[in-house]
Amino acid sequence: MSKRIFVDLLRKLEADHELQGSQRTSSGEVLGITLYILVQGGSLRLTKERFQHSTETISRYFSAGLKSLLLLSVDVIKPIDRQFRDIPAEIRYDPRYMPFFKDCVGAIDGTHVDARIPVEDQVRYIGRHGTTTQNVMAVCDFNMCFTFALAGWEGSAHDSRIFARALTDDRLHFPHPPQGKYYLFDAGYPLKMGYLKPYPETRYHLADFARGSRPVHGRQENFNKAHSSLRSVIERTFGVWKKKWHILSKMPQYKFKKQRSIVLATMALHNFIHMHPSRWDPEFNTSDADEASFVPSEDEDNATDDNIESDMCDAAGAEHMSTVRDNIAEEIYCVRR
Numbered sequence: 001m002s003k004r005i006f007v008d009l010l011r012k013l014e015a016d017h018e019l020q021g022s023q024r025t026s027s028g029e030v031l032g033i034t035l036y037i038l039v040q041g042g043s044l045r046l047t048k049e050r051f052q053h054s055t056e057t058i059s060r061y062f063s064a065g066l067k068s069l070l071l072l073s074v075d076v077i078k079p080i081d082r083q084f085r086d087i088p089a090e091i092r093y094d095p096r097y098m099p100f101f102k103d104c105v106g107a108i109d110g111t112h113v114d115a116r117i118p119v120e121d122q123v124r125y126i127g128r129h130g131t132t133t134q135n136v137m138a139v140c141d142f143n144m145c146f147t148f149a150l151a152g153w154e155g156s157a158h159d160s161r162i163f164a165r166a167l168t169d170d171r172l173h174f175p176h177p178p179q180g181k182y183y184l185f186d187a188g189y190p191l192k193m194g195y196l197k198p199y200p201e202t203r204y205h206l207a208d209f210a211r212g213s214r215p216v217h218g219r220q221e222n223f224n225k226a227h228s229s230l231r232s233v234i235e236r237t238f239g240v241w242k243k244k245w246h247i248l249s250k251m252p253q254y255k256f257k258k259q260r261s262i263v264l265a266t267m268a269l270h271n272f273i274h275m276h277p278s279r280w281d282p283e284f285n286t287s288d289a290d291e292a293s294f295v296p297s298e299d300e301d302n303a304t305d306d307n308i309e310s311d312m313c314d315a316a317g318a319e320h321m322s323t324v325r326d327n328i329a330e331e332i333y334c335v336r337r
Contacts, residue, residue: 005276006031009269017071025053025061033058034065038245038266042252066258066265073268076275079106079147079175090142090233097230100328101184105177106147107234108185108195110137110159111242113151113263114251127155134256136263137162139175139183142230144237144287145271148175152260159188182321184231193317196325198224206232222336223329240283241270 001009010031013019021027029051037047037058047058084105091097091104112133117125127133133155139148150172153162163185166174177183177194184196187204191197198204199220206228209216216225242248245266251259273281 001035001273002278002280004278005273005280006035008276009272012272013068013072016075017068019065019068025057030061030065031068033061034069035269037062038247038262038269041246041250042254044252063258066261069265069268070261072272073149073264076268076271077146077149077264078173079141082175083178084181088142091230096226100226100331101230103181104184104196104230105181106139106141106183107231108137108139108163108183108189109231109234109238110135110162110188111238112136112155113242113248113259115155115256115259116251116253117256124154124156131155134259134263135159135162137166138234138238138267140234140237142233143274144233144240144284145274146237146241146267148172149264149267151263152256160190163189182324184227186231190314191318191321192314193320196227196321198227199325199329204228219326219329219333222332223325226332236287237270240287241266244270244281244283 010019010028013031014027019027019031021030033047033051033053036050037044040046044055044058047062048055051058053061087098087102088105091101097104112127112129113136115125115132115134117132122132125132125134127135134151135153135155135157137150137153137159138146140146148166150162150166166172167176182194182196187197187200189195189197202220202224203209203216204224204227206225209225209228216222247262248266251262254262274284
């Protein structure tokens with residue numbers, strides 16, 4: 001991050017989130033140690049050499065910095081307006097999405113973060129690629145900021161199961177969409193009131209359209225392409241987040257509670273950097289210049305589950321959102337044919 005962002009972050013953590021130094025170490029150095037570990041992947045040996053402190057001191061300062069960033073996460077991982085009164089600028093001024101998706105307020109998806117798990121518990125945390133991970137559900141707005149995060153789930157947990165907990169556990173303060181508004185998510189989630197998924201058994205991923213030899217055809221494919229393009233904001237958000245904080249791909253042997261805290265702390269840093277008035281950051285700049293820069297060719301978390309509809313039965317809501325989807329598809333088709 002730039003020096004200006006670092007200084008402003010330091011001041012906020014000192015004033016509002018209990019960041020303190022000691023007689024021998026300033027709060028700025030505590031924050032520097034914390035950021036260094038998060039960026040370069042958690043090696044205490046490298047951090048000890050860089051800052052010339054003992055391993056015990058580095059570990060203590062990292063815990064203090066992480067605690068402060070967790071307090072920050074409560075302030076910054078949330079919608080700017082929980083009523084979602086305004087149409088996002090990224091939709092309002094883009095003819096690909098306006099007026100079709102004017103009531104959309106964000107995107108939802110899950111992603112996997114490297115995890116270090118004791119041998120006796122590893123089976124539950126083995127994800128689709130055969131490694132131990134924690135499954136993280138997140139919501140983001142169209143400014144690429146996280147507005148909700150639920151971390152710490154086993155790598156084997158299906159996205160729809162985590163989504164169900166987010167919606168039903170009031171302690172998590174999920175930002176539910178107001179009546180008439182909705183989030184976008186992929187085929188791995190249930191169609192229900194306030195949540196719009198693509199048409200099944202129809203081309204969906206942008207990469208599928210890019211490498212396909214035939215043009216986009218019909219109402220359902222036109223809808224799916226527009227839906228995928230708009231929903232890709234969360235894949236780009238995940239991409240920027242993981243590219244900056246290398247610790248997410250090579251997690252050290254911390255207790256799992258601290259690994260979960262690292263996820264939330266780095267999300268808070270992600271938001272703070274992007275919401276800063278200077279808006280300067282190499283990864284965000286790359287993503288802003290090229291929307292495809294951090295979008296994977298295929299989302300590993302899009303596998304469907306035959307039981308998701310029964311797990312979260314909402315027949316009336318599903319019927320309503322199916323009608324919303326059909327109406328949007330018709331509007332897009334009429335404009336583009």
